Amino acid sequence: xxxxxxxxxxxxxxWLASANTxxxxxxxxxxxxxxxxxxxxxEAFRGGVAIGDQIVDLAALAQTALLGGDAQQAAQAGSQxxxxxxxxxxxxxxxxxxxxxxxxLREGVAQQAQLQACLVPQAVAEHDVPAQIGDYTDFYTSxxxxxxxxxxxxxxxxxxxxxxxxPIGYHGRVSSIGVSGQAFARPRGQVKAPDADVxxxxxxxxxxxxxxxxxxxxxxxxxxxxxxxxEAESHVFGICLLNDWSARDLQGWEYQPLGPFLxxxxxxxxxxxxxxxxxxxxxxxxxxxxxxxxxxxxYLDSEANRAGGAFDIQLQVGLQTTRMREAGxxxxxxxxxxxxxxxxxxxQMVTHHTVNGCNLQPGDLLGTxxxxxxxxxxxxALIELTQGGKNPVALPNGETRTFLQDGDAVVLRxxxxxxxxxxxxxxECWGTVLPAR
Amino acid sequence: xxxxxxxxxxxxxxWLASANTxxxxxxxxxxxxxxxxxxxxxEAFRGGVAIGDQIVDLAALAQTALLGGDAQQAAQAGSQxxxxxxxxxxxxxxxxxxxxxxxxLREGVAQQAQLQACLVPQAVAEHDVPAQIGDYTDFYTSxxxxxxxxxxxxxxxxxxxxxxxxPIGYHGRVSSIGVSGQAFARPRGQVKAPDADVxxxxxxxxxxxxxxxxxxxxxxxxxxxxxxxxEAESHVFGICLLNDWSARDLQGWEYQPLGPFLxxxxxxxxxxxxxxxxxxxxxxxxxxxxxxxxxxxxYLDSEANRAGGAFDIQLQVGLQTTRMREAGxxxxxxxxxxxxxxxxxxxQMVTHHTVNGCNLQPGDLLGTxxxxxxxxxxxxALIELTQGGKNPVALPNGETRTFLQDGDAVVLRxxxxxxxxxxxxxxECWGTVLPAR
Numbered sequence: 037x038x039x040x041x042x043x044x045x046x047x048x049x050x051w052l053a054s055a056n057t058x059x060x061x062x063x064x065x066x067x068x069x070x071x072x073x074x075x076x077x078x079e080a081f082r083g084g085v086a087i088g089d090q091i092v093d094l095a096a097l098a099q100t101a102l103l104g105g106d107a108q109q110a111a112q113a114g115s116q117x118x119x120x121x122x123x124x125x126x127x128x129x130x131x132x133x134x135x136x137x138x139x140x141l142r143e144g145v146a147q148q149a150q151l152q153a154c155l156v157p158q159a160v161a162e163h164d165v166p167a168q169i170g171d172y173t174d175f176y177t178s179x180x181x182x183x184x185x186x187x188x189x190x191x192x193x194x195x196x197x198x199x200x201x202x203p204i205g206y207h208g209r210v211s212s213i214g215v216s217g218q219a220f221a222r223p224r225g226q227v228k229a230p231d232a233d234v235x236x237x238x239x240x241x242x243x244x245x246x247x248x249x250x251x252x253x254x255x256x257x258x259x260x261x262x263x264x265x266x267e268a269e270s271h272v273f274g275i276c277l278l279n280d281w282s283a284r285d286l287q288g289w290e291y292q293p294l295g296p297f298l299x300x301x302x303x304x305x306x307x308x309x310x311x312x313x314x315x316x317x318x319x320x321x322x323x324x325x326x327x328x329x330x331x332x333x334x335y336l337d338s339e340a341n342r343a344g345g346a347f348d349i350q351l352q353v354g355l356q357t358t359r360m361r362e363a364g365x366x367x368x369x370x371x372x373x374x375x376x377x378x379x380x381x382x383x384q385m386v387t388h389h390t391v392n393g394c395n396l397q398p399g400d401l402l403g404t405x406x407x408x409x410x411x412x413x414x415x416x417a418l419i420e421l422t423q424g425g426k427n428p429v430a431l432p433n434g435e436t437r438t439f440l441q442d443g444d445a446v447v448l449r450x451x452x453x454x455x456x457x458x459x460x461x462x463x464e465c466w467g468t469v470l471p472a473r
Numbered sequence: 474x475x476x477x478x479x480x481x482x483x484x485x486x487x488w489l490a491s492a493n494t495x496x497x498x499x500x501x502x503x504x505x506x507x508x509x510x511x512x513x514x515x516e517a518f519r520g521g522v523a524i525g526d527q528i529v530d531l532a533a534l535a536q537t538a539l540l541g542g543d544a545q546q547a548a549q550a551g552s553q554x555x556x557x558x559x560x561x562x563x564x565x566x567x568x569x570x571x572x573x574x575x576x577x578l579r580e581g582v583a584q585q586a587q588l589q590a591c592l593v594p595q596a597v598a599e600h601d602v603p604a605q606i607g608d609y610t611d612f613y614t615s616x617x618x619x620x621x622x623x624x625x626x627x628x629x630x631x632x633x634x635x636x637x638x639x640p641i642g643y644h645g646r647v648s649s650i651g652v653s654g655q656a657f658a659r660p661r662g663q664v665k666a667p668d669a670d671v672x673x674x675x676x677x678x679x680x681x682x683x684x685x686x687x688x689x690x691x692x693x694x695x696x697x698x699x700x701x702x703x704e705a706e707s708h709v710f711g712i713c714l715l716n717d718w719s720a721r722d723l724q725g726w727e728y729q730p731l732g733p734f735l736x737x738x739x740x741x742x743x744x745x746x747x748x749x750x751x752x753x754x755x756x757x758x759x760x761x762x763x764x765x766x767x768x769x770x771x772y773l774d775s776e777a778n779r780a781g782g783a784f785d786i787q788l789q790v791g792l793q794t795t796r797m798r799e800a801g802x803x804x805x806x807x808x809x810x811x812x813x814x815x816x817x818x819x820x821q822m823v824t825h826h827t828v829n830g831c832n833l834q835p836g837d838l839l840g841t842x843x844x845x846x847x848x849x850x851x852x853x854a855l856i857e858l859t860q861g862g863k864n865p866v867a868l869p870n871g872e873t874r875t876f877l878q879d880g881d882a883v884v885l886r887x888x889x890x891x892x893x894x895x896x897x898x899x900x901e902c903w904g905t906v907l908p909a910r
Binding site: 171204205214220286296330 | 607608610611613623633635638639641642643644645646647648649651657658660661662663665671672673674696697698699720723726727728729730731732733734735738739740767770771772825826828829830831832833834837910
């Protein structure tokens with residue numbers, strides 16, 4: 037578990053004014069990672085760290101004499117087009133770079149001009165998926181989501197008997213993961229109406245979102261070596277936003293007995309910025325279970341996990357229709373929740389994933405599953421918000437939605453905020469549904 | 474569809490005597506690809522082509538002046554430690570290299586000495602997984618396997634309603650895929666006996682095999698572009714043997730509702746040699762459906778697929794216990810079948826996978842799913858062969874097996890053979906279960 041240290045001090049201010057503004061996602065206490073280049077340029081992508089409305093270019097920084105030791109090694113590893121080498125270095129190196137950047141970005145430092153030369157405005161940057169993702173695993177850690185979805189298929193028995201024992205997960209598709217801004221054609225697939233004799237091939241009519249967090253693995257484990265829960269978090273590099281788009285009509289017809297496939301693998305969108313666990317340390321909250329529920333098996337239990345294995349990350353889903361966009365209107369919030377409601381922690385995800393000896397590798401991505409909260413208005417998917425498409429969501433301009441229409445853009449946002457701590461934000465994760473080809 | 478050409482002529486003989494022996498898997502009509510190096514050396518892995526008991530070293534060949542044009546380009550691409558670049562070149566380049574090698578390896582050619590300098594004996598070689606696999610998808614194309622497995626869970630309704638319409642598939646784990654010779658610790662996991670109140674964590678007691686073929690994708694498709702069935706086979710580089718090890722007790726407890734996860738992702742073993750579709754052309758057979766079954770939807774149907782979309786590949790599973798190994802006994806065959814019994818062809822797998830716009834990439838691996846034949850002795854998994862562990866398999870030395878014991882080694886073999894065509898073999902795919910850690 038990351039302890040609080042000088043980098044978390046909420047009184048810290050940066051010499052970069054934009055980092056000190058109220059509501060800024062990227063103050064000096066955050067320092068998340070991405071890969072970037074100047075938009076439309078032929079530059080190589082390289083790692084960067086967000087500060088205010090700027091990006092610290094790690095490739096440029098590594099060429100200066102501003103860093104030493106582990107921090108310099110981390111900046112060099114972070115200079116590549118993907119962050120896998122940085123992720124593989126482990127927590128000591130990540131923390132050293134964070135501390136060095138925190139000190140260099142503070143008001144009054146002598147090296148301000150040298151660091152300023154390493155800044156690129158976020159307004160001119162474009163991003164790529166931050167790692168070469170070897171494997172993508174999606175979990176199912178919200179008991180509220182599992183119950184809401186289960187009710188639609190099995191009204192009398194919504195939650196399967198294994199749910200409260202097993203952190204359910206399954207493998208997803210890597211090739212179609214894109215970064216914020218991803219636009220994709222509405223997928224076609226086989227669908228069969230309940231009263232139809234035969235299925236037909238057509239564009240999905242039940243295009244949905246899934247509000248998730250993505251967990252990037254840092255250091256891996258060798259095949260055959262389980263990661264004990266006391267070490268699980270040291271294998272986690274950081275967290276991003278993840279929209280696991282889902283075609284519910286395809287899913288309903290195809291998913292038995294081996295799970296979702298074409299209903300999910302046409303696109304998954306992540307935010308460019310990866311927030312480290314160290315930055316999130318002030319927002320740890322206890323992981324608890326209702327007294328009547330089974331407690332986790334010993335391999336999924338630890339004192340640290342109980343004391344602070346959960347995170348209070350505020351989450352919001354926004355929807356912007358074509359009409360709203362053409363009228364110059366912002367997206368409208370359709371759901372708000374927090375990651376604190378998850379039934380399984382990220383340490384439990386890592387430990388369960390490896391208990392059979394499965395090897396995780398630097399850059400692997402774990403999804404939390406849809407993070408629906410306890411009430412329906414906190415649900416992270418339209419199929420829940422609209423109760424299977426029966427109760428449309430009303431938008432401020434009078435439009436309604438059950439599932440997504442062509443041209444709809446969805447934005448996920450995440451942030452941590454509480455008295456006595458600096459805000460830590462995740463930025464935005466945008467994606468747009470285009471007409472079927 | 475690959476047509477027969479001069480490379481398939483069964484009368485062709487090589488100047489390498491070992492390629493002309495009866496029962497050889499690698500005659501001059503086969504020419505499969507692998508990556509290799511001399512065992513225990515610090516050499517880089519590079520591509521090679523099997524001929525008799527030798528390997529044509531593609532890196533060495535590319536340094537000679539023996540090839541030109543597309544064949545030379547293919548040999549250069551195949552000189553790297555993984556075959557992705559060769560796979561990405563497409564059928565024209567693969568065929569050009571095959572034709573050039575066929576001509577150079579024939580009896581009586583003038584360049585024999587130059588090519589001989591590029592040979593490395595298979596006896597001194599070690600192999601690696603032949604591609605950087607971006608994504609691994611496992612299908613479920615044997616209706617006999619689906620029915621046998623389904624009977625154990627749902628005796629009255631073994632086959633789900635979607636099976637005969639949808640080529641069911643799901644995503645698997647890439648990181649734990651190893652090459653023949655892989656040995657892995659028996660996985661631990663949560664299991665729950667039907668009469669137990671709570672699950673426990675323990676080593677799997679129902680360790681099983683799955684006899685499959687693996688299909689390596691050659692050229693990919695862009696995200697959003699479906700691959701029509703008339704073009705599907707041109708995206709396939711070749712076929713290998715695949716053992717998709719399965720822990721049935723973990724699977725039974727975890728698999729609902731999102732499919733198998735820890736029951737499968739601890740290890741999957743493939744053969745080093747990848748046999749091209751062109752080499753398999755003489756063994757194409759018609760793809761047919763029972764008259765009472767639904768015919769494939771139009772996007773999964775083509776004249777070429779009906780005429781020759783299936784392949785008659787003979788398959789065999791061998792088991793060698795520790796006692797057999799210590800007594801110097803060979804493995805004993807416990808199942809024999811053919812790929813011709815599959816309910817969905819590989820062209821249908823590729824087309825279905827991409828119909829929603831999902832992008833395949835060079836080096837992606839598709840598994841066929843367990844290739845059980847129509848009768849139980851043709852089943853590709855112990856859970857079928859032993860009817861859920863009730864009827865043990867008898868071995869020649871008096872031992873019996875329901876599921877695998879520590880030290881058991883399993884070998885998959887595959888080959889094509891018929892009058893008027895040369896034998897085309899896949900070599901062997903070995904794996905061993907070690908005690909749990």
